[in-house]
Amino acid sequence: MTLLEPAAGPDTSTWGGRHAHDPTAVRDDDGTYWLFSTDAFSEGPVRAGVQIRRSTDLVTWEFHGWALPGVPADGAAWTGAEGLWAPEVVRVGDEWRMYWSASTFGSRTSAIGLAVAPHPSGPWEDRGLVVTSRHDADGPNAIDANVVVDGDRHWMVYGSFFGGIHVLELDPATGGALDSPGPGRPAWGPGWLVARRPRSVEGAIEGAFVLPRPGGGWALVVSYDSLFSTYHVRVGVSDAVTGPYVDRAGRDLRDLDSDPAVVGTTVLAGHRFTGGRTWLAPGHASVLTDGDHQLLVHHVRDGDDPTRHEVQVRRLVWTDDGWPLVSPQPWAGLVEPSDPSAWPSDVTELLGTWEVVTFDPAGAGGVTESHVVRADRAALAEVRALGEGLFVGTWPTDGGPGVPLHAVVFPSWDAVRDRAALSFAATDDSGRTAFGTRTA
CATH class of the missing domain: 2.40.128.10 (Lipocalin)
Structure with missing residues (x-):
């Protein structure tokens, strides 16, 4: 069972999909969708431990509690974090693995840790740290994990601002880093650099997710710019998980010499259709492969109330030459047209x-x-x-x-x-x- 909310605090029963930040979704064997997200609440403090929601249609969400009783001890000791960010949940065999991030805003002293469970609803057991970083050392910021399975090799894509996005190889058996000195102990090195941005734009890149392209190769989905206003989603593609990733015009996503505004192919940004809501700062996207369709799961803000964020789901589609694009319409659940013909x-x-x-x-x-x-x-x-x-x-x-x-x-x-x-x-x-x- 996941943990219930404490006696004091916000009434989460009214949240639905609101306050779901940095979301990732999975589906269990019974067809229930489970959403994991950052410990965030726009109106004040909220307890730590990774928020969990559940749904039967990816539209209406019910708050289900928290995965963990708080910030795991090793993560708290390393970072001083008071909450957990940007969880990633994957299934490996009969085990569900959750990679959580611990940090404080604006700091590169961060950690990604691992917890495991027999089911998305829990109970979740902490397994220690996977990779760490320090603010005074060059390299990636150890948050925003995404796990990629390529045959019998497992990879973690991670990083936020600072040193860019890196890829680190994992041990498929344990879920820890392949070069870890021991169980629950972090990796020695940062891995391969696959995307970054220059200091002129504060290195604003994060929330990476890598998925296979139809016909072979990989696509990197990543968020650019300010979390609060200009956040948006761009993509690049590569023949290998470890890069290099290039945009539609052939620019390397590690390019620091070109105009930073044009590197990367935009697939989703703030927009408004006549008569509709103003969708502001969509980003930190993950991808749910659900049967014969794929869905981009991300957070977004309402332009009329930009301090609040909520989860949104959109269809992800592929062009004839293997580029991922996103639907202009939010996923509608049971009324979504589904006839392949x-x-x-x-x-x-x-x-x-x-x-x-x-x-x-x-x-x-x-x-x-x-x-x-x-x-x-x-x-x-x-x-x-x-x-x-x-x-x-x-x-x-x-x-x-x-x-x-x-x-x-x-x-x-x-x-x-x-x-x-x-x-x-x-x-x-x-x-x-x-x-x-x-x-x-």
Whole structure:
């Protein structure tokens, strides 16, 4: 059983998906979804131990308690942390492993530790530290773990600001670092550097997640910029877990010489569709593979109440050439269209009026307003269908001349109009991306 909330403190029964920060989701054998997140509450202190929620549809969440009784002793002694951040939960055989992070804001004296359980609901048993870092030493900040399984090799992707994102090899049998001097003792070295940003933007990169690409290779999903306002999600791809990762324009995600605003391909940033909520600072994303679809699980803020964060889930799709993109619409749960035959396979199925958001790589932070695009036969004359949902060609995304795009078109649920509708996500070779929903 997970731990119940203390007698004193906020009423978590009313939270639902609110106050879920740095979320990751898993599904148990019975079909229940479990969400793990940072010990955060926008209105004041909250007890430590990793928040847990559960859901049957990934839309309505019930607060379930905390995984641990507080910050494990080794993590508290190393960092002085009063709460745990950015948990990562994976299943290895019959064992569930949770990698928690301990640190304090603005410090690189941090630790990632491991706890194990027979089920996502617990009970969770602490197994000690996996990797640590110190503020006065060069290298990564030991928080924000993500575990990647590549055949019989396991890897941890981690890091936040400071020294960038690194990859460290794990021992599949124990879940600890492969170069650890002993069980529960941290690794000697930081591993491979795979992404970083220059000091001119405070090295603002964190919350990495690596997943396999269709057809081979890997995609790195990572968050850029300010947690409170300009946070957004970018991607790069690589042939190996350990990199190098490059963006759509071929720029290395370790590049410190190019304009830091353009390195990395933006797939999700602050935006607003006409009549809908203003979604601000989406980020720290994980990916849930659930049957035949994949879902991006991230936190986001409401532009009308930006101090509060909440969990949001969106469909993740892949272009014909293996780039991950994100739905413009939040996942709708049981009403989400699920018929595989509903994915369009003919250009004529795209005719209509679309509301589109286009993300400029140089200005992805903040909020991008939508605009209307009318896709008539002339506008779609150079678009080709490659299969169910996959299209390439010159696509009118901004009301002006079309640009060559790789697009994915799929059924969705329009959150503004509360009805089923077609949506798309697309990218061009320069790294500009767009997504939108057909309105008429």
